[in-house]
Every structure is written in C-alpha cells, then in structure tokens.
Amino acid sequence: MLQKLGKQVMIFDGAFGTELEKRGIMAKMPEMLNITNKEAIAEIHKSYIDAGCDFITTNTFGANKIKMGDANLREVITAAIELAKRHRTSQYVMMDIGPLGKMLYPLGELQFDDAYEAFKEMVTIASPSVDGFILETFSDLYELKCAMLAVKENCNKPVITTMTFDASGHTLTGTSPRIMAELMSAMGADAIGVNCSLGPKDLKPIVEEFLQYCDKPIIVQPNRGIPTLKNGKATYSLTVDEYATYMNEFREKGVAVLGGCCGTNPNFIRTIAVNKGLPVTPRQVRKETIVTSATRLVTLDGIRICGERINPTGKKKLKEAILNEDFEYIYKEAIKQEDAHAEILDVNLGVPKTDEVGNMKKVVMHLNEITSLPLQIDSSNVKALEAGCRYYNGICLINSVNGNKDSMDTIFPIVKKYGATLLGLTMDDNGIPKTAEERFEIADRIVKAAEADGIARHRIIIDTLTLTCSAQQPLVKETVKALSLVTKQLHVKTALGVSNVSFGMPNRELINSTFLTMALQNGLTMPIINPCNSMMLNTILSFKALTGTSADIDNFINMSVVQDIAKPAESSQMTLHDAIKRGLKEDSINLTNEALKSTDPMVIINETLIPALNEVGDEFEHQRIFLPQLIAASEACKEAFAIIKSRFQQTDSHKGTIILATVKGDVHDIGKNIVKVIFESYGYKVIDLGRDTAKEVIRDAYFKSNPDIIVLSALMTTTVLSMEDTIAYLKSEGVKCPIYVGGAVLNQILAKQINADCYTKDALEFVESVEKRK
Amino acid sequence: MRQEILKNLGYSAESTADSTTIQLIDQAIEEIQSISEFKYIYAYYDKPLGFMVENEAYLDYLNKSSGFLLCATTLGIQIDRYTKRLQINNMQYAVIFDAAASIYLVHKADEYERNLPYRNISWRFCPGYSGTPLADNITIAHLLKAEKIGISFTETNLMIPMKSMIGIVKIGGNRRKSCKGCIINDNCNYRKRGTTCYKN
Secondary structure: OOOOOOOEOEEEOOOOHHHHHHOOOOOOOHHHHHHHOHHHHHHHHHHHHHHOOOEEEOOOOOOOHHHHOOOOHHHHHHHHHHHHHHOOOOOEEEEEEOOOOOOEOOOOOEOHHHHHHHHHHHHHHHHHHOOEEEEEEEOOHHHHHHHHHHHHOOOOOOEEEEEOOOOOOOOOOOOOHHHHHHHHHHHOOOEEEEEEOOOOOOOHHHHHHHHHHOOOOEEEEEOOOOOEEEOOEEEOOOOHHHHHHHHHHHHHHOOOEEOOOOOOOHHHHHHHHHHOOOEOOOOOOOOOOEEEOOOOEEEOOOOOOEEOOOOOOOOHHHHHHHHOOOHHHHHHHHHHHHHOOOOEEEEOOOOOOOOHHHHHHHHHHHHHHHOOOOEEEEOOOHHHHHHHHHOOOOOOEEEEEEOOHHHHHHHHHHHHHHOOEEEEEOOEOOEOOOOHHHHHHHHHHHHHHHHHOOOOHHHEEEEOOOOOHHHHHHHHHHHHHHHHHHHHHHOOEEEEEHHHHHOOOOOHHHHHHHHHHHHHHOOOOEEEEOOOOHHHHHHHHHHHHHHOOHHHHHHHHHHHHHHHHHOOOOOOOOOHHHHHHOOOHHHHHHHHHHHHOOOOHHHHHHHHHHHHHHHHHHHHHOOOOOHHHHHHHHHHHHHHHHHHHHHOOOOOOOOOEEEEEEEOOOOOOHHHHHHHHHHHHOOOEEEEOOOOEOHHHHHHHHHHHOOOEEEEEOOOHHHHHHHHHHHHHHHHOOOOOOEEEEOOOOOHHHHHHOOOOEEOOOHHHHHHHHHHHO | OHHHHHHHOOOOOHHHOOHHHHHHHHHHHHHHHHHOOOEEEEEEEOOOOHHHHOOHHHHHHHOOOOEEEEEEEEOOHHHHHHHHHHHHHOHHHHHHHHHHHHHHHHHHHHHHHHOOOOOOEEEEEOEEEEOOOOOHHHHHHHHHOHHHHOOEEOOOOOEEOOOEEEEEEEEOOOOOOOOOOOOOHHHOHHHHOOOOOOOO
16 A cells, blocks of 8 residues: 555545435444444445445444443444455555544543543554554544554554644644644654545645645545535535546645545545546645644744743742642743743753653643643653653654764654654763864764654754853853854754853853854754743844844834833832732732831731732622622732742741632533632632542542642532532541532532532632631 | 623623723633634424423423524634633633633624524524433534534533533524523522523
8 A cells, every 4th residue: 555655646435424324324323333234334335446446444433432332342343344345356444543522631531541542442453454544534633643643552554644624724623734744744644634624625725735744645535515404414515526626636736545525425436536546746845843732833944932941950939839749830831931922832840759750741731731832841751751742732842862872762762653853962971072063973963863763854953052151161152153063064953051051150141142142143043041031032032133034123123112011110109908909910019029028927918918808808799899800809919928928938828728629520610710719819728639520539639638628619510419429428538627619500508418518609708718717 | 792791790780890801801802703713503403303302391492483403503622722721820811701702602603593594593592491401412412413513522411612502593483581491590690680691
C-alpha cells in the first residue's frame, strides 16, 4: 500500500449508513449488524468493491468499549474484518476507528488514559488481520492524538487519519487543517485529510490548506452536501456528476486519495474511480519551524517571546506553589504571561521531593484548556518530559537535548513519537564550550543526527546558551556570535534564556535588555524572558519597530499608548475600606501595602477588611448590590489578605480550613468557585478539589488536611443523589467535621433528607454560618 | 438581551445595576459573539415518537400541533474553555459571562427558529421541563446525530459543551408558556420577585 500511496490516485469506499438505510436496516449500533446481519454488510462491501475502490473500511466505526459497553468487541471486530474480506479481490482492508463519543478530560470526563485503552483494545484485536487503520471523523485533536498513539504503540501497520471541519475552516474544537496535518505528519501518519463535514464545494478552502501544508498524501472524503431530515430520513441534493466534478478538481490539485462520506453510494465511488491509478499531481509544501496548541499555531518566522515564569529556578513563590500542589498559581502565571504578549510558555515543574511526572501530566492537561499558547515542556527528568509530551494537545517544544549521544538517543524517540519540535542545547559531556565555533559544531552535530533519525531540520531550534557576565564576561560575546553562525550556516531558528546573563549584577533589567538587543541583532528568534517585565517587552517591540515592517511601527505606537493609559493615577483619596467595597483589586493591593507600613496586620484585618466585607454582605442580603459586585469585593479582599498573609512569615495565619468540591457526576463548578472566593476573602484556607470529585478523593483530603468543614456542591437534581451517596460514605469512613451543602437544586428539606449537616441558600450565608460556629 | 442577563444574575431591574456590571455585561456579549460558534440542527416529524407517547407532558405540549421539530443547538466548546479561564483570574466577570452565554444561546436559537421555513413555530420544550426525563436529551441527540455539532454527554446526562440545548419545537397549537408543571414552581426565585424566567 505504501508504495502506491501518494504516487498514484487511490479510491476509498463511500457511506455505510446511507446504504443500510436504503436496505431498510435500522440499528442503534450498526456494528452489531456484523453479527446479526452479515449478508447485508458483506453485500455493501461488495457493492463498493464492484464500484472500483482500492480500500474497504470495516464496519467498526463505533466498535469500542465506551460506546458498546459489554458487547463482545472481539467478536464484533473479527466478524467485521471477515465480512470486509469476503468479496475482496485486491483491495486493502482498513480497520475503521471513530471517536469514542465522549469529551476528553478536563473539558469532559473521559480520561486520556481510559480513551487510550479503548483505542488500544480495537487496535490489538484488529492489527493481525487488517492491512491498515483509518482514524476518521475526529473533531477533537486530543482524541485523535490519543488514538494515533494507540495505533503507533501497538502495531506497525499503515495509518490514515481524517478529521471533520466545518464552514468556519476548523474542527468543532478549534483545530485548523494545518495544525492537524503538521501534528499527524510529525507523528507518522501515512495519509492525512478530511472526511464527512460538508459537501465537496464547501470543503475547497480546507482542502487548499492541506495542499499547502501537508507533506503526506492527502485524502478527501466529503459528504454529499448537507441533508434535510424528515421523519428520520436524510435527503441529499447533490448529484453524482456535481460530486465527481469537485473531486476531479481536488485530484488535479494534488489530492492522492478520493472517497465519500454521508449520503454517497457506490455510484459516486464508481464515478470518481475514473481517477484511479493516475499519477498524483506534484505540489509544493511549505515547511516552517512551528509549535502549536490545539487551536493556535506559532510560526518561528519572526521574534517569538517564550514566557519563562513557570520555571521554579530562582522563583520562591512558584517553588512553594509546586510543593503545595497549588496549581492555580501556575495557571494564573500562564494567563498573566499570555496577556503580556508571550507566544509560547515554558513549563518546568522540577522541585525536589515532588512528583514531577504526575504534576507535569496534571498541569499540562489543564494548560491545554486554559491557555491557547503552545507550551515548551522543560525538564531534566526524562519521564516528566515524556509525560508532558504525551498529555499535551498539539506540537510542543521539547526542552531539551544536548550534543551528548546518550541525550540524543533518549530524546529523539520522544520527539518522533509525539511529533514535537526540539530545542537543542550547544553543550555536551564536556560542558559548554567557550568559543562560538565549538558551540556551532555541537549544534551541527545535533541537527545532522536528528536528520539522520528522521527529524527534519525545520523541527529543531538551537539554544546557544547564555552565561553570566559577572562570572564569564568574555563568553557573552561567544553566545551571541554562535547565534549568528547557527542562523546563517545551519538555517535553523534559535533560542536563549536571556535573564541568566545578569545574575549577580546590579541593574539587571538594563543588562538583560542590552543583551537581548545584541542577541536579536544576531538572529535570536525565541527569547525566553519574563514578558510581564515591561522593559524586556519594550525592547522587543522597539527592536521590531526599528528592523521590521510598518506594521511593527504601528504596533509599537499602539502599545506605547496602551502602556501610558495603564499608568496608575498619581494620588487617590480612596481608603482600603472603599477599595474593597467597590471591588477594585489594584487599589486594594496598593492601599494594603501602604497600610502595612504603619499598621499591624491583624488590625487591618479586624478593623478594615472584615467590616468592609460585612457591609458588602449586608448590602447583598438587602438586594442593594448583586452577585457580580459581591464577588468583585470578595476578590479585592482576597488580594489584600494574600499580601497580609505573606507578612505573617511561617505562622499558619488562616482562620480555618475548608474542603470544597462539586460531587461526582457534576461538571458545573461556577457556584462552588463563588463559595471559594467568598471563603478566601474572609481569610479561610480553601482546599478546592474541583468538580466531578470522587468520594474517595474527598475522604483522602479530609484525613490529609483535617479541615473544619467540608462543603459539597451540586447543580443538578441527578447529582443530588451522588451528594447523598458521598455524605453517607464520608460519615461511614469516619469523617467527623460537619458537611455543608449548597447548589441550585437544593433546599433545607432536601439537605436534611440527604443527611447534610447544614444548608445555606448562598455563598455568603455559608461563611456567616461558619463564622457563627466559632 | 442585557435586561435578561441582569435578571438571570438576580437583579430586579436595570436601574439597580452598577455601571461596572452593565459594562461587563456588554463586554461579555461582545466576547461571546466573537468566541462562540453557534450551531443548530433539527429534524421534522409529523407524529410523536416512542419516548414522547409514554409521557403526558410531551403530549400535553404537542396537543393540537401539526408536527414538530427535534432540535439541538450549542455555542461550542470554546465558551467552556474561556469560562474556565475566567474562573481562574476574574471570578466577577466569569459569573457575568456565564449568565450572558446562557441568555445568548436562547436568543440565537430563537432567532434561528424564527427564520425556519415553518409557520406558527412555538417555544422550545426541553427534556427536564414538567418532570420529563433529562435522559430524553440523549434519545433526541441520537436521532439528530448531535455529535456532529459537538454535543456529547457526561455519565449523569449533562451536555458538553455546557451552553447547549436540546428540545422540541411544535408547529401550531397553543403558544403560551406557563409555570405549570415546573419542578421548582414553589421555590422559584423569579416568581418570588414577581416575574418569570421566560417571556410570553
């Protein structure tokens, strides 16, 4: 198959559902027909074989344990393959794998590892008896990546991957054809493209994007237009000839595999099969150094800022956050950097005595959803590095490999398996060489070895390594010179961790920005910096304005205006009390810092913060203010508390500990998060277990942190049962503290029925009743 | 739309809202317009389906209608992503955004239905109303192949993306809504404020 694929035009079969419908066969699970109506299935396959296709797709689209539960999958899949083979002559039998029908965590509930197991089961049953796999109709890149890993790690058969795109030009979860093509190609798919989605006419721009960026053979299997549905029947309007005309155009432009999806039938396939065996039209593919998330592609064709803030080296607060598993701190850092114009984020969680592998998995999964920025997975622990790559959604940047053979032997396979881009450091067993030429030599070694191993040059970025000027001043010039050599002679993109240069020096900002300018002038593509530092950001903006296009000048002017507006007002008569009541975060922070210069922290809490909060609460109760204002005031107060808390040094300064969770089965968490903000604003320590929380997790958290109260939230009537179950379980396991409940569907009576110790109607009442207990 | 969002947030009238809230509501509507990917699919039926025949509430709703549509609609998963992000760094806005997105979906669906090629289209009846089973959402989703617009379900029958609706739209018949049969009828915050969650 691989000898033909991409060289001569090949034909896939068409729709299965439409053919079943035509025969009057309806089934909730069409895969069961492999057992209950073998003749019909074999007959449909035969009709496509007679129509002239090269590939037959098995009737196994949904034959997975998530969709089919207890069904005997082995029996269903084995029968499907047998039926596909029954009338075949020279056709390739492709095991069909579709999405699992559940959204992957953290947006949904299905864990990546569970999804992997479901795909793996299909792959291992089918692989001995099929010619290859087709992963089709995916709309979530993350799920497709998971399925792809299940194929690649469990067999070595060819694999074709397709996704569905809509008229907006991307998948339902926001992935563009280019992002999909780049990731699938880097992970080793043998043909890549689009199926289902729309009719061929509307697919044109999507196919164009594949033609421009996909370096693997392209497959196109459109629908027969968009159907109308009446009394359970779909009606399509596109004719065979219209369909064939569009498909012919695709073939002329360079599409290598043609087929059909919903609404097509053997007539359609027969008509497009006239293209069979024609040479595939050659095309030019653009190759650039890129990194991507699922929804955003960053091309390193200009200066791209990599945010350095999620790296504990020299950052005490982050180190503490990682030690305490306070991941929200990390997520906030990510958002802050994105808002400050970072385009890639470094993620390094290396703190001794922590579970770096587990933490990396957790943090990467959540960052996939919270930020659209691509990530640089950064660790000296290979297992953590691999965990980061595995659970990442897109093409990440791996930091890093060096010129040492062992390092390359370890890292290259990870790059290939996960389709990542690679950061190479110009050092080896002998350390960092002194001269630029020696560093260039290592860069050259890495690039050549990677290319020999199948990792193309454009997938590599070289870091020529910054040394501190206080200790090794003569070597600063060498780093910069090496940038120039790598850029001009190796033609690869470059990176530098800029701020290392000023360790031990006064006026670090100035040194950093001067060094940054020198580096940019010598070809630095990806400065790894703190984007929240305005001097560094401004250096880049001004450098671009001086060396780039007129758009860079406009950008510089616009940004300068924004920064001027953002400067704080000179003087303010506002008090901390007012700032909190009005929910002004920045003012609350400034005024708290001001107050701490002359007032005891406890006095600020008792005489300003708590009275302000109580007044806000009172106004809320009397409906003079409403939820958004209550939350704004609470958030402002929380900021003030955080500053005061940092003054208490090591002493445990909170008023009490609360465990907070939305119960199992409920994915709504906005109500729970409101409660969290209000509790924190009153100075409580909140352990937030998140949503959809298993009762065992709550029990474990109870015994670990001995809270004063457990608060459970549920939004739906259905999850109240889960709440009841959770309460009964916790009490039987020896939980002694009171269990409070809240949520839209609960009331006093229901709360009592499910054995909760207390119910309140809103977040504020919660805090009040907890305060009263003291 | 602003009025309804305020109502959803608990305000009794626009005059009681502060200028920041109003400003954030307007910002939310604008952002939802640009982030959301509204999708709507439907299928026409002329006779009640099996799961409807078993439940009086459906038959009551469909009484005197000439047919109905099953529909599924969503604002897409990007809204979930963005709400999640807002809850990390701006809870005040997250609450407003969440309320605004709910109202926005209803508006978009209403607008879409007004432009359908059917006369006398009524309000949407969604599983869960009048004690109808939430699990009927799954039955309808299956008939419509709602996965094609990205709607999936959790173990407890909740829809993902969160801002999604599945329902029935009758053609002809009585078009007035009422609180009759609503499960929180006696405990409704709207009714306590002398209003309803819907417009007639």
